Amino acid sequence: MPRTVFDEAEYERRIERTKARLREEGLDAVVVSDPANMNYLTGYDGWSFYVHQAVVVTPDRDEPVWIGREMDANGARATTWLSESSIRSYSDDHVHSPHDLHPMDVFADVLADLDVADGRIGLEMDAYYFTAKSYVRLQKNLPEAEFEDATLLVNWVRVRKSEQELEYMREAARISENAMAAGLEAIEEGVPEYEAAAAIYDALITGTEAYGGDYPSIVPLMPSGDHTGTPHLTWTDRPFEEGDPVIIELSGCRHRYHSPMARTTFVGDPPAEIERTAEVVVEGLEAALDAVEPGVTCESVEKAWRETIAQYGLEKEDRIGYSMGLGYPPDWGEHTASLRPGDETVLEEGMTFHAIPGIWGDDFGVEISETFHVTASGAETLADFPRRLFTT
Known part of the structure; x- marks a missing residue:
């Protein structure tokens, strides 16, 4: 059968x-x-x-x-x-x-x-x-x-999801929450990066009490220290040090459906510049999510982000999100609609996106992201996880 x-x-x-x-x-x-x-x-x-x-x-x-x-x-x-x-x-x-x-x-x-x-x-x-x-x-x-x-x-x-597809993505979001919590808890001064990666992987596969997880299409991304301005690095043998910013981007996976999420943490007391950047990223992300509704375009969602961060003298040239869901290595993206200037794709109910408006500079980067579903009344974020800069 x-x-x-x-x-x-x-x-x-x-x-x-x-x-x-x-x-x-x-x-x-x-x-x-x-x-x-x-x-x-x-x-x-x-x-x-x-x-x-x-x-x-x-x-x-x-x-x-x-x-x-x-x-x-x-x-x-x-x-x-x-x-x-x-x-x-x-x-x-x-x-x-x-x-x-x-x-x-x-x-x-x-x-x-x-x-x-x-x-x-x-x-x-x-x-x-x-x-x-x-x-x-x-x-x-x-x-x-x-x-x-x-x-x-x-x-x-594939771009519009059925109710059953959305349910699998919500289940993936529960796994993402558990994996992010495990990663954040594992990161502290003196702990090798691979131990945090192992904790994340354990949570991704263990899943929840009700169901387990599949292998995700992308491995957990964990740039740290001087390399947080480069978003697609993984882990090394290096122990975390006081003063390290650390980015975690991961996704739970349920029947090949994903719900990615990124958060940033800091080993020790973060400097004011990183705290400020994280606050701006959250404010800009929330402005973008507030702009989501059926009938608006992808570029108008990005514009809400761009205009928000411009008030603080920041700008970001890269796209801030993309359509995603079902995936196999090396990618969970659908390669269709992107939240970027010039993308006139009209949002429809049932579409799902990973909104990842990271700010990556020469000295550090900050990522705080959400997966959302376009509903009749706006954006439904699939994960329920604090949207802020973390510290250890």
Whole structure:
């Protein structure tokens, strides 16, 4: 019995919306290789994205077709709602083959079986796990096909969440709260950074009394000391020292759905400049959240932040948030809407964002972030955790 986490009707709705996009774009098929998009359409969940795999959707077939490594086909049977005829696999000699075999040879055979060998086929050209060689091999095997870039086609279908998706994200938020508390408690002078990381990981997997956690798409990020102006560093062997600012960005994960959160702490008594910056970040974040409602644009939410921090002589050139939810390594973002100048995406009920308006300078950085859901009445922040600078 498949262990899908949504009912079949929800998957069918997702497929129908994807088919509608195919028709709008005049595509005869789309090859979906992003593991998050594969999961979204079929439920497939396995750590097999390091080899070539995909889901193929056509406008006229009821079910998509999963294609992957033969040893992973049972994973498709275990986690998807697909019938046996919709599960296709390639033999292991196609993996790192010394015989000039490639998984795209089998992909091409499947596309031919679906009668689209000479059709317009969408590919996720900028997806992490779709390689240049895959593209070249498909072109060689299907010389009559016309390939189009459909990188974000499914991502935009995903942008509005169902009630069950939102519930999984709320459950992820409970895990995020526990993990953040564990990390903050572990950080003190003399403690190696990896011990704080271990405490966070323990909480991320232990979850809550009611349910456990999955592995997150991004490891806990923990820049500290002089490096808090660089947001994407992890932990080291270095012990925390008095005078260290420390940023923690993490996310609980529940059935592949995330609810990221960032907080900043300080080992010892923080200087006035860091305290002031944290207060401005919180004020600006709250102004941005207050600006959220259906019908406004992403850029108008960012503008509320920008105008708030400008009163204090601060500015930030980077985006302050992005659409996110379902994800696999290396990213939980959906790569669609961003809270930034020039993004005229209109907010709709059911959209979810990670608002992360960090200030990163040459000497230190401050991050305080929230995941929010766009509701009819504004932003629902999914986590319930103090929004301030912490100290140890």
